[in-house]
Amino acid sequence: MNEFALLLRKDLYILINNLKLILRNPLRLFPYAIILGYFGIFYFRRGNRSTSTVDPDQMKNLQDAMEQVSPPDVGQLTVVGGLTLIALAVMLYLLFRATKKNVTFFTMADVNLLFTSPVKPSKLLVYYMVRSIFPALGGSLIFILYGTAQLNDLFDFNLLNLTVMAIGLALFFFILSPIRFLIYTLHTKYGIIPQVKSGIFVTGLLLLIMILIPGLMAENFHEGVFAWIASPWFDLFPLVGWSRGILSFVEHENGWKVLGLMGCYGLAYGLILAMVLKHSGHYYEDVLESTQSQEETKEKIKGKRTASESSMSLNTKKKLVFKEFGTGATAIYWRNYVHGSRQDFHPLFGLYGLGFAGVGALMAVLSRFDWFSHWIIYGYLILLIFIYFMAGISRVNVGDLKKPFIILIPDTWASKFWNLIRLDLYQTLIFSVMLIVPTVLIAQLSLGLILLFPICMICFYLCGFSINLTIQLGFDEGWDRKLVRPLIIGSVLIFGILPSLGLGFFVAIISKQFVYGLLGISFGMGLVAAVMLHVAFDVISRLEFKEM
Amino acid sequence: MLEVNGLIKRYGKQNAVNNVSFSLNGGEVVGLIGPNGAGKSTTMKCIVGLLRKTAGTITLGGHDHLSVAAKKLFSYIPETPHVYDLLTVKEHLQFIAQAYGVRDWKPKAEELMQTYDLMDKQDKLGRDLSKGMRQKVSICCALLPDPEVLFFDEPMIGLDPKAIKNTKRIFGELKAMGKTILVSTHLIDSVEAISDRIMIMKDGNIIGNDSLANLKAAFSDGNESSLEDLFLEMTKDE
Numbered sequence: 001m002n003e004f005a006l007l008l009r010k011d012l013y014i015l016i017n018n019l020k021l022i023l024r025n026p027l028r029l030f031p032y033a034i035i036l037g038y039f040g041i042f043y044f045r046r047g048n049r050s051t052s053t054v055d056p057d058q059m060k061n062l063q064d065a066m067e068q069v070s071p072p073d074v075g076q077l078t079v080v081g082g083l084t085l086i087a088l089a090v091m092l093y094l095l096f097r098a099t100k101k102n103v104t105f106f107t108m109a110d111v112n113l114l115f116t117s118p119v120k121p122s123k124l125l126v127y128y129m130v131r132s133i134f135p136a137l138g139g140s141l142i143f144i145l146y147g148t149a150q151l152n153d154l155f156d157f158n159l160l161n162l163t164v165m166a167i168g169l170a171l172f173f174f175i176l177s178p179i180r181f182l183i184y185t186l187h188t189k190y191g192i193i194p195q196v197k198s199g200i201f202v203t204g205l206l207l208l209i210m211i212l213i214p215g216l217m218a219e220n221f222h223e224g225v226f227a228w229i230a231s232p233w234f235d236l237f238p239l240v241g242w243s244r245g246i247l248s249f250v251e252h253e254n255g256w257k258v259l260g261l262m263g264c265y266g267l268a269y270g271l272i273l274a275m276v277l278k279h280s281g282h283y284y285e286d287v288l289e290s291t292q293s294q295e296e297t298k299e300k301i302k303g304k305r306t307a308s309e310s311s312m313s314l315n316t317k318k319k320l321v322f323k324e325f326g327t328g329a330t331a332i333y334w335r336n337y338v339h340g341s342r343q344d345f346h347p348l349f350g351l352y353g354l355g356f357a358g359v360g361a362l363m364a365v366l367s368r369f370d371w372f373s374h375w376i377i378y379g380y381l382i383l384l385i386f387i388y389f390m391a392g393i394s395r396v397n398v399g400d401l402k403k404p405f406i407i408l409i410p411d412t413w414a415s416k417f418w419n420l421i422r423l424d425l426y427q428t429l430i431f432s433v434m435l436i437v438p439t440v441l442i443a444q445l446s447l448g449l450i451l452l453f454p455i456c457m458i459c460f461y462l463c464g465f466s467i468n469l470t471i472q473l474g475f476d477e478g479w480d481r482k483l484v485r486p487l488i489i490g491s492v493l494i495f496g497i498l499p500s501l502g503l504g505f506f507v508a509i510i511s512k513q514f515v516y517g518l519l520g521i522s523f524g525m526g527l528v529a530a531v532m533l534h535v536a537f538d539v540i541s542r543l544e545f546k547e548m
Numbered sequence: 549m550l551e552v553n554g555l556i557k558r559y560g561k562q563n564a565v566n567n568v569s570f571s572l573n574g575g576e577v578v579g580l581i582g583p584n585g586a587g588k589s590t591t592m593k594c595i596v597g598l599l600r601k602t603a604g605t606i607t608l609g610g611h612d613h614l615s616v617a618a619k620k621l622f623s624y625i626p627e628t629p630h631v632y633d634l635l636t637v638k639e640h641l642q643f644i645a646q647a648y649g650v651r652d653w654k655p656k657a658e659e660l661m662q663t664y665d666l667m668d669k670q671d672k673l674g675r676d677l678s679k680g681m682r683q684k685v686s687i688c689c690a691l692l693p694d695p696e697v698l699f700f701d702e703p704m705i706g707l708d709p710k711a712i713k714n715t716k717r718i719f720g721e722l723k724a725m726g727k728t729i730l731v732s733t734h735l736i737d738s739v740e741a742i743s744d745r746i747m748i749m750k751d752g753n754i755i756g757n758d759s760l761a762n763l764k765a766a767f768s769d770g771n772e773s774s775l776e777d778l779f780l781e782m783t784k785d786e
Contacts, residue, residue, distance in 0.1 A: 316634065316673060324646050331647035335632060338643075342634040342673075403630045407597050409647040410619035545598035 003123040007114075011131070039145050080244075081226020087240045088207055088229070091176065096200050098180030099193050104291045105132055105177070111291050122277050129181070129273060133174045140169035161250040164258055168246030171265045172239055178272045185280045235261070238268070316342050328411035332400055332419040340423055347423065349430050356384065357435040364443035377443055378514045381453060384435070385460050388428060392464025395424065401472070404545050413541045421465065425458060432457045446515035452522050459525035466532035467492055473539045492532065500524025549574045549697055549728045550595070555604035557590050564590045566752035567604070572697070572730060577723050579739030580732040581775075582749035583783050588732040589627055591749070592701050595730075596624040608697060620648070622697040623690035627705065629682035631674035637661065637685055638670040641692055648693035660688040663714050680706045687715065698722065700731040704738060716742070740775045750783050 022029060105128035106114075114124060144166045148157050187193045210228045218224020228234065235245035235257075242261040249258050320341055325334040337347050344350025363377045400406045400420055409416065432454035440449050471488055503524050508517025550572040557565040565587045572578055582588050593599040595606055597614050606613040609621050631640060638657070645653035661667050664684040669677070677685065683706045690698065704712050719742050722729060731739050739746070746763060748756035756763055760775060767778055 319671065320639075322642075324642070327646055327649035329647075331643050334646055335635065335643050338639055339632065339634045403632065404596075404598055404624065404626055405630075405643075405647065408619060408624060410616045411647075412616060542600065544600050545593065 003119050004127055006119065007124070007127045035142075035146075077226050077230045081230035084229045084234065084240060084244060085211070085226070087172070087243070091172075091240055092200055092204050092207075094176050095179065095183070096197070098183040099187075099197050099200070105129060105181070106291050108291055122280075125276065125280060126273065129178055129276070132177055133170065136174040136177075137166065137170040140173065141166040144169060155250050157250065161253075164249045165247050167262070168243045168249070168258075171246070171262070172243040175239060175265060175269060175272070178269065178276065182272050182276050182279075185276055189279050238264075318342060329409055329415035329419045331409060332406065332416060333422045335400070336419075336423040340427070348426055349434060353427070353431040353434065357431065357438070360435045360439040361442060364439040364441075364445075367443040374443065374445060374514070377439060377445070381436075381449075385456055388457050389460040389464040392461040392466075393468045395465050395468070401469075401543065407543060407545055414537070417537055417540055421462070424461065424465075428457050428461050429454055446513065448515040449518065452515065452518040455522045456518055456525060459522065459529040462529040463492065463497070463525065463532050466529070466536035469536040470532070470539050473543050492528065496528035496531070497525070500528060549576075549609060550730070551605070551607045552591075552595065553605045555591065555594060555606065556602045557587075557594050557599060558602040563752050565594065568749075568752070568754050569604075570747060570754060570757055572728050574696075574728055575723075575726040576744050577719070577729045577739075577742050578731070578745045578747060579736075579743035580730060580747045580749065581734070581736060581739065581779055585751075586749040586783075587752040588749050589701050590752075592624075592699050592730065592732055596622065596699055598624075621695060622699060623693055623695040624699045625687055625690045625701060625703050627702040629679065629686035629706070631677065631682050631685055633673065633675035635674050636671050637666050637674075637677070637681075637688075640674065640685055640689055644689045644692050650693050653692060656692060656694075657688070660691055663718070664688055664711060680708055680711070683707055684711055691718070695727070697728040698730070700729065700733070702733055703731065704733065704735050712738070736774075736776045736779055746775065748779060748782050756782055 105125075110124075110128075115121075141162075144162060148155070148162065148165070183193075183196050187196070207229070211225055214227035215225035218227065235241045235248075242264050245261045246258050249255075318341065320338060322334065322338060322341075325331075325337070340347030340350075344352060360377070360380060363380055367374055367377055406416060406420070433450070436450050436453040439445065440447060467489055500521050500523075504517040504519075504521035507520040508514055511517070552571065553569045555565055555568050556563060568587075568591065580588050580592070590599060594601045595608075595613060597619070608618040611618040611621075632643075635643060638661075641653065641657040641660070644650070645657070650656070658667070661670055664687065666681070666684055666688065669681060672681075674682070674685070683703070687703060703715055707715065716738055719729065719731070719738075723742055731743075733739055740760065743760065745759050746756065747754055748763075756767070758766070763778055767782055
């Protein structure tokens with residue numbers, strides 16, 4: 001039997017059926033068309049400008065002159081170093097995750113149909129390992145198009161360098177899966193997870209040293225910190241460096257270098273494949289569990305399955321005895337309270353909150369001794385507000401709205417709605433106060449922040465919560481949601497959040513005081529949250545229960 | 549006790565429930581049977597308010613089925629048990645006791661946990677329970693408020709033989725207590741013995757709604773046939 005032909009035919013059928021599904025409902029392509037149009041506008045605008053205004057010879061002369069007179073560009077070094085650092089962190093994180101959770105290339109259909117069929121396991125593995133480059137390539141191409149759409153004015157993008165860049169990014173994400181699979185394979189056969197963990201830890205430590213040493217040697221720490229990892233020789237560093245070397249083709253335009261680095265990837269892949277085949281044995285006796293959990297994760301992402309309520313729980317073993325809080329919808333609040341008690345060490349203010357508040361206090365201390373500018377603290381506060389906005393958006397995926405009790409409990413919808421969000425509001429308020437009071441007092445910031453920061457946190461949280469609740473309950477079909485979600489988020493962003501932020505920014509610039517900026521944001525977001533809550537409350541009574 | 553008039557539930561262009569009307573008197577036990585996709589679960593979910601009806605009226609004890617007063621009258625046991633990951637078995641019962649305002653719930657909860665062999669699992673979290681255990685918790689939660697009307701949607705799925713036997717016994721006890729019960733099931737023998745009436749659904753329509761004896765008289769041409777034979781005869785494709 002020609003296994004590769006069989007597997008290829010199966011994938012072709014899947015592809016054809018997917019195309020048929022799209023043809024049956026071409027509206028599914030609408031969001032993608034919008035994205036393509038968005039990219040197109042940037043490229044088109046740039047194309048027009050480049051033909052009319054810039055003289056390439058003059059530009060080159062200007063660049064040559066600049067290179068001769070300007071000192072090493074710290075800004076560019078920081079950007080390259082920062083991006084490299086992020087890529088290194090992603091790589092180490094993904095490799096570390098491989099020690100916790102196995103990667104799998106298969107679906108449950110493969111497990112049930114192919115694993116039990118007389119297909120040679122090694123060929124199955126080779127096929128799927130090679131095939132996994134296509135999703136990585138597709139994703140990378142979209143990411144590159146998205147990223148370069150913004151940078152089109154700075155670089156001369158064409159089909160060749162865009163393709164090379166996409167390949168550079170794709171190879172990075174592609175190669176990580178086989179490595180993770182290899183780690184898993186070696187572990188199941190030899191039990192080497194502790195050694196792998198130590199290896200990852202040591203790599204992380206070495207990289208940290210590579211960042212700290214030049215930083216400490218430099219006159220200013222932040223100027224020297226990326227001197228080594230942003231230098232050209234770091235292009236030889238496996239995976240991250242190789243991909244960086246390929247991605248920067250648009251700048252160096254050295255085809256041989258790109259081919260050489262791609263060759264490194266090819267060699268590494270061949271080596272990994274050979275090792276996997278040598279050590280995997282009857283690998284598919286072990287991948288059932290990981291395939292199952294991967295499929296569940298996919299379903300959660302698609303919204304077909306409820307996200308686990310117990311993930312990130314710190315205190316599940318705790319034995320609790322709580323008195324009743326009241327009857328009717330108050331039971332929902334009681335349920336959330338018990339849930340919160342198991343997720344963290346206290347339902348109202350737990351370890352996560354303490355950690356974030358501690359970071360705020362630490363920044364305040366550093367700022368007090370002039371190690372930090374106040375604006376770093378303000379940046380942290382804005383980051384937290386954003387996190388709470390996102391937390392609000394994800395809140396309706398978990399818990400009460402996915403259980404029938406919310407509908408069945410004999411109480412009014414107003415009461416149910418209030419009890420649904422009650423604990424979150426208490427938590428947000430307490431966390432905000434615990435964070436902002438010491439931060440303001442230690443760093444001697446404006447006292448007005450003590451009032452405005454909690455208001456802002458609650459407004460953004462409620463806004464995120466209402467947006468997602470409206471989308472989840474107001475639109476039945478999955479693709480409806482996919483279409484409407486960006487539309488609603490976009491509208492709230494354009495007509496609500498951005499004007500509020502703009503107002504805050506404007507006031508902050510005029511007054512040169514962050515606190516007045518936050519006042520402007522609070523005022524605008526208060527209105528936005530009120531409108532969105534009204535819509536969400538109207539929509540919640542339309543809640544339908546869907547059996548997953 | 550339950551009045552359903554002209555109930556329609558439409559998904560897109562397809563009617564999952566096609567203009568059905570029926571009623572349940574107080575103390576009556578009615579078995580709802582039908583092939584897969586007949587609309588049994590959808591009908592039940594529309595009655596308890598989990599799905600929005602497209603058209604029709606539903607009243608429970610004279611109240612609109614979505615009103616708080618109506619919700620106090622019934623309990624629902626879903627096909628798929630839904631439990632909270634981070635609530636223990638006992639806390640689920642405490643949650644329901646609060647939600648329905650059940651006073652002195654502990655002895656009743658213990659009795660139910662004893663019946664369904666959950667006493668040693670009472671401190672286990674929902675996430676650690678097997679599907680069968682979850683179904684038992686779901687049944688206990690529904691029985692705790694001692695409602696007037698009970699809606700069972702495939703209650704036996706996932707239960708072990710002992711739990712099935714206990715559930716059948718509880719059906720009998722609830723009937724003796726004068727409770728109104730609507731049971732949707734594929735296990736025909738489980739409703740044959742206790743049902744006062746059988747409703748048979750096919751393609752969103754009720755194609756039979758009478759006592760077992762009357763249905764047999766009307767459809768089996770005087771032969772000695774079981775409810776299963778009758779069901780297969782009535783639901784076979786033309």
